[in-house]
Amino acid sequence: MTEYVLQTVDLTKKYKRDTVVDSINLNIRKGEIYGFIGENGAGKSTTMRMITGLSTPSSGVIRLFGCDSKNELNNSRKRIGSLIENPAFYPNMSAYKNIEACRIQKGIPGRKCIESILEFVGLSNTKNKKVGNFSMGMKQKLGLAMALVGDPEFLILDEPINGLDPVGIVQMREKLKKLNRDKDITILISSHVLGELYQLATCFGIIHRGKILEELTLKELNEKCRRSLNIKVDDLNKATVILESVLNTNNFKIMPDSSICLYDYVDNPGIISKSFSKADIVIYQIVHKGDNLEDYFVNLIEGDK
Template sequence: MNEYVLATSQLSKEYKNVMAIHKVSVRIKKGSIYGFIGQNGAGKSTLIRLITGLAYPTTGTFELFGENNKRNIIEARKRIGSMIEGPALYPQMTAAENLEAHRLLKGIPGKNCIEETLKLVDLQDTRKKKAKDFSLGMKQRLGIAIALLGDPEFLILDEPINGLDPMGVVQIRELLKKLNQEYGITILISSHILSELHLLATHYGIIHKGELLEQLSAKELHDKCQQYLHIKTDDPNKTASVIENQLLTNEFEVWPDGTIKLYAHVHEPRRVSQILTNEDLIIEEFMPMGENLETYFSKRIGGVQHG
């Protein structure tokens, strides 16, 4: 079985002499939640449109479920569910009627899936209420329900939490976690809301001005953003010994230039400095360091702040 549900290779798309994405090589592992991060206009939607067949690449190739032949990719797309640029709803129809209309369009046999899908997204009690009267969060959940028709293995969502109130965001987050953890659905979710993706994604891709800057796992991101005390004294070896024997930790690193990164006691800088001073060590540099999620991504794309 192929490890990746999606693998692109040097994928580019040009519109009227403007390069929307340039040589993008993305890898999305089966079973992951892939947070695709970038500002509006960075190229997130363009890549999604290429994957789902709504646009065609200028150069480059991609594999879907291990298939790279054009005919096989068309067949493989039947295993995808997507919501792009907002949910495609019939405003005068109820939730059940919307699902029924899309079921017929997709040629999915049997009506049993309608009620099951409504329950999955917690819209089973909307009854005769029309979609035009739904809250934004309900509309987003209905859009996801439509994407789930046909039991897709790979769910692609373009900015599904944009504009939602805090409760709506939580509902979408919990739904996506359930789909991933209980149903085994691989999810690609594009967003510029970093704080929310941080609570959801297992892997990340950072895109800026059409170029993929970095891909990393949640653990790799955690390691890069880890907080620590930066310490430099006149005697690195003695400092290391004091940290081990008096602070009772080995969670530190001694670098070739003599600086020490202390990952324990980060929230006790006064106590740490006092212990070092009491041992007659001369402190040359001492400061808390590390980055939070927003700072890290901001630096990667050149200082742009995110909401």
């Protein structure tokens, strides 16, 4: 039986007449890295705030670790670590002191965890430097460090690579993969850097104007974005015979518009043209198809518009 860390049922948030989150259903399985994608104002941060208890839903159900009653939710939230929007720091204190304050607030005994967390996020050399003098990237690392206090089972991260340089982005990606792989921590992460999210996430949820347009796994995304040649000819039957008998491939499918979607010879369309010409097949179109995550996202929300 599939174990879900988070499920929402018709989760909704309204501010007066504005519906910011509109009856969304999220399904995040244990061990997944769930990439939450949407434009500014789509409802990502509001959804995360409701899940963590920072905001109260107008209606709908939040189910964490299988629990959805008020008392059970409060207990389940103790198993969550989060970095949402701009985390609150004590600017006149060091990173160590900030994590110490977070540890005390969460009721976590012992200080041994502080040094190991600082080392993990790459802030062990900051010593007594005040957080108010940190760069944006260093503050993001500290935000992750504070989210890791208490060994959470579920991490909720809102734009964690914001302000990081290219090296910092790669390091953050590898750290999150390590947490997921070595500690089996489930992660919900939003980011506007979709190319980076593609390298990290195992599944995706796309939200637009407060509504979930689609949930899909990385495998399903790759299938939908798979590179191919889209071919239109004057004689479809003859063309399929040539593909199978001359070019030795059946790795294609016939599309609803009677074009051929061919997954072989993607980098050698000239071979297709030559073989079809020899068979007196007229080619009306032969073009490359295939999207990356950015293309897929843009096409999906444009279609919704």
